[in-house]
Amino acid sequence: GSLVKPEGLLRFWLDCPTGAKRQDVEIRQNTRIFFTTGVWDDPEVVMAQDAEYQAVLKQLQELVDQARSDKAKERSNFFEELQTFRKMVGDSKEFDLLKSRKEDLECALPPVGSAVSPNGVQIAPSGSLVIKGNSIPDWLPGSEYLILGTFSTSATD
Numbered sequence: 001g002s003l004v005k006p007e008g009l010l011r012f013w014l015d016c017p018t019g020a021k022r023q024d025v026e027i028r029q030n031t032r033i034f035f036t037t038g039v040w041d042d043p044e045v046v047m048a049q050d051a052e053y054q055a056v057l058k059q060l061q062e063l064v065d066q067a068r069s070d071k072a073k074e075r076s077n078f079f080e081e082l083q084t085f086r087k088m089v090g091d092s093k094e095f096d097l098l099k100s101r102k103e104d105l106e107c108a109l110p111p112v113g114s115a116v117s118p119n120g121v122q123i124a125p126s127g128s129l130v131i132k133g134n135s136i137p138d139w140l141p142g143s144e145y146l147i148l149g150t151f152s153t154s155a156t157d
Helices: 042-073 077-109
Strands: 009-016 020-022 024-027 031-042 122-132 145-152
Touching: 024 145, 031 042, 031 145, 042 077
Parallel strands: none
Antiparallel strands: 009 031, 020 024, 031 122, 122 145
């Protein structure tokens, strides 16, 4: 099949010609084990995304602080209450947009503990292992993959 999201992923495989068994998991002979993990190969983009993430966090905190301040103020008349309510509705919409952007950036940025190479490339601290669960060729619909487990990465010198 085709890749859904090839960018940002490091994918490779190892063939296991002899098979393996551990506790209740068995890998049959001649099984291919597929490894997938995240990779960030443009340090400038990561730095720009991180700067945007920090700015979004600051804006979110400012909105929260402003909402608390507005709630704490006493209003002398109905029109002040109405104006405050309208402002809070607008702030709520902005808060939702910022929160959504924050979540997008959290998914796009490398996780804490990512291995960093001297040239700035980062690899996620963990990845997934899968094996093919049926004999249907990859180019046909219906290929099945079974989760085997996870693996961890670390920087080496």
